[in-house]
Amino acid sequence: MHKAKIREILSDCGKLSVDVAQLEDDSDLYQVGLTSLTTVNLMLAIEDQFDIEFPDAVLSRATFQSISALNEVVEDLVD
Amino acid sequence: MSVKRTAFWSQTAAGPLFTWLHLPAHAAAPTCGGKLGIVICNPVGHEYTHAHRSLRHLADALAAAGYPTLRFDYLGTGDSDDHMLAPRRIEVWLENIQAQVDWLKSNTAVTAVALVGLRLGATLAALSAGRQTVDYLVLWNPCVKGKRYVREMTSLAKMAAAALSYEQNFIETAGFLLSTETLERLKSIDLTNDVPTGNEKVLIVNPDHVSTDDSYANCLRQQNIAVDVVQGPGYLDMLAEPQDTKVPHAAIGAIVDWLARQGPAGDRADTPSTTRLTLGDRHSFRARAPATQRLQAPRAVRESLVIAGQQRQMFGILTQPERQSAAPCGPLVVLSNSGSVHHVGPNRLYVELSRALAEAGLDCFRYDLSNLGDSCCETSVEENHPYPAGAVANLATVLEHLQTELGYREFILAGLCSGSHLSFHAGLSLPDHPIVESVLINPLTFYWEEGMSLEIPSAYQVNKDAKYYEYAVKSLGNWVRLLKGKVDIAYIVKFTLKLFAQRVREGGKNMLERLAILPPSQLGRDLLRFKQAGRNISFIFSRSDPGHKILVSEAKLIARKMANRDDLSLYFIDDADHTFSKREKRDQLTDRLIRHLRHYAFQHPQPAKQQL
Incomplete structure (x- = not known):
């Protein structure tokens, strides 16, 4: 489970309109201000933090739609 | 302490570069000022647009500290000539930097030069230092590995695109194009393998939101290059959406202080308190109109720099068709800022639009309101606000200058987003100015009030x-x-x-x-005022943008009646987003505008309008 770390990174890079602590794991991040620009910042910060690289196949909005969705992908890549 | 900014086209072998020279205002001539001069190396793409405000502040701060400072647009970017898909972009941009260093040394008293670059601009600055004598390098979050930068840009393109066409020879990242040739060249860049060989002193400014990678700094140290590393707070806020940017004053201060500690300081003074805009000798050049599907071999147009207003506080660029006489011919299309983006427009839309309209025979003027872009000074009120209280008065000042100084007799006001809001209100509240039409592109509101969101209402x-x-x-x-x-x-x-x-x-x-039980809405009444004033009003909507819904929701009956009587024109661009971030959609918008407006230039019949 990497949700806590993802939340921390999201708080630093996501530039969301709400406090990350108020978000549910399934909350739609694009509804609270995540944009394509901030998605890329988020992606790079997660890659640096977990020492992973998102493959092209998962580079879509669905991957970054929610903390849960991100966690699923990160877990797959870390393992 | 005041700062003087002088705009001019810097003529280089590859083409003219749009350039600002920032000087301490007490420097009576460019030959005055410090012995150390600065060339700012812009980032590219959306980072260029987003960082424009902060880099202008940086240039003012450096000038106030006594350093003659050049800020310019590479070929194919901003107001400079050419386009992003032209060949050899990286090599051309390196040549551009070299040419600006040469200009600074030839035209001012500087004997030493510092390159200050941000992101890809920092990468170019570092590469440039390997090719010419540079005394200091300030690298603000440089892209050390080109491959990583390319990955970032392609990821962004993938996130933003509904579907990527792999047949095209370029990618579009947040509204900007990178050719496959440029991408391949970028991938080959690795600053750790391309370390400057001179006696440069280097400052690396790291962003504060990610963990620091010291590998490049260590690599430089291994080559006995003096390197300082600082954290520059406020990096993400500097590169936020233009209306949300915050100037990273602490990071700017750290850069100015570091340069001051290196030795050859200029005539140092206080922080800038007033700013004066002037024009250099070379303020007109022949630009190339953008090639589109419609225009494979466009004709040249002429661009001239203009400073308007009694206080000389409003900067703009006039684009005209190449013709024997510079005298005005037909109405002038005036493009007002879209949001807080400077006069280049989102995705460079206003530059391309101006040149395409001029190519089609229509004169065009893009400018910055006094609180935005290159007009913005230290004394500006509501800096960076996309709906400033004085916007209509600003536009009136511009129109009066264009009328009295340049001889234009009629105006077509146009703009995207907040630019359409201004075109709408100026059309209503400037009865004595010769406005013939307002063209509203993707308005997000017709009546902006303080406290409203800058996003979709x-x-x-x-x-x-x-x-x-x-x-x-x-x-x-x-x-x-x-x-x-x-x-x-x-x-x-x-x-x-x-x-x-x-x-x-x-x-x-x-x-x-x-049933006449309810009076018409405010918007309905205002649309009728256009008709009563004998002014045309036109709308161009991206099909999925909310502007059309707002129009229908607030003034459906009156808008429909006016459209049926040809008092109002309405067009849609399918599958376009709010700022036309896809090249194909920008081309369609340009084509639509030309077809709608060209009857002013050549008395063509107006094209068929769409139904409400």
């Missing part, structure tokens, strides 16, 4: 959401998520009720207006 968010659900319902993946219980059904039910209530409300209002 919440009342119309429901329309945007409806569009999203129309799209989402066609996705098999979304149905699978629904069956797996991963979709918030309560939210969808609540949304459907909200949409239903809004439709009922709108229908009822229209019915009451039709």
Whole structure:
């Protein structure tokens, strides 16, 4: 489970309109201000933090739609 | 302490570069000022647009500290000539930097030069230092490995695109093009293998939101290059959406202080308190209109720099067709700022639009309101606000200058987003100015009030959401998520009720207006005022943008009547987003505008309009 770390990174890079602590794991991040620009910042910060690289196949909005969705992908890549 | 900014076209072998020279105002001539001069190396693409405000502040701060400072646009970017898909971009940009260093040394008293670059600009600065004598390098979050930068840009393109065409020879990242040739050249860049060989002193400014990678600094140290590393707070805020940017004053201060500690300081003074805009000798050049599907071999146009207003505080660029006489011919299209983006426009739209309109025979003027872009000074009120209180007065000042100094007799006001808001209100509240038409492109509101969101108005968010659900319902993946219980059904039910209530409300209002039980809305009355003033009003909407819904919701009956009588024109661009971030959509917008407006230049019949 990497949700806590993802939340921390999201708080630093996501530039969301709400406090990350108020978000549910399934909350739609694009509804609270995540944009394509901030998605890329988020992606790079997660890659640096977990020492992973998102493959092209998962580079879509669905991957970054929610903390849960991100966690699923990160877990797959870390393992 | 005042700063003087002088705009000019810097003529280089590759083409003219749009350039600002920032000097301490007490420097009577460019040959005065410090012995150390600065060349600022811009980032590229959306980072260029977003960082424009902060880099202008940086240039002012450096000039106030006594350093003659050049800020310029590489070829194919900003106001400079050419386009991003031209060949050899990286080599040309390195030549551009070298040419600006040469200019600074030839035209001022500087004997030492510092390159200050941000992101890809920092990368170019570092590469440039290996090719010429540079004394200091300030590298603000440089892209050390080109491969990583390319990956970042391609990821961004993938995130933003509904579908990527792999047949095209370029990618589009947040509205900017990178050719496959440029991408390949970028991939080959690795600053750790391309370390400057001179006696440069280097400052690396790291962003504060990610963990620091010291590998490049260590690599430089191994080559006995003196390197200082600092954290530059406020990096993400500097590169936020233009209306949300915050100037990273602490990081700017750290850069100025570091340069001051290196030795050859200029005539140092206080922080800038006033700014004066002037024009250099070379303020006119022949530009190339953009090649589009319509225009494979466009004719040249002429661009001239203009400073307007009694206080000389409003900067703009006039684009005209190449013709024997510089005298005005037909009405002038005046483009007002879109949001807080400077006069280049989002995705460089205003530059391309100006040159294409001029190529089609229409004179065009793009400018910055006094609180935005290159007009903005230290004393500006409401800096960076996209809907400033003085906007109409600003525009009136510009129109008066264009009328009295340049001889224009008629104006067509146009703009995207807040630029359309201004074109609408100026059309209503400047009865004595010779305005013949207002062209509104994707307005987000017709009556902006302090405190309103700068995003899509919440009342119309429901329309945007409806569009999203129309799209989402066609996705098999979304149905699978629904069956797996991963979709918030309560939210969808609540949304459907909200949409239903809004439709009922709108229908009822229209019915009451039709029966003359309700008076026309403010928007309806204002549309009629255009007709009464004998001024045309036109709308161009991206099909999914909320502007059309706002028009229909607030003034359907009057807008329809006016459209039926040719008092109002309405056009749609399918599949375009709010700022036309796809090249194909920008071309369609340009083509639509030309077809709509060219009758002013050549008395062509107006094209068929679309139904409300």
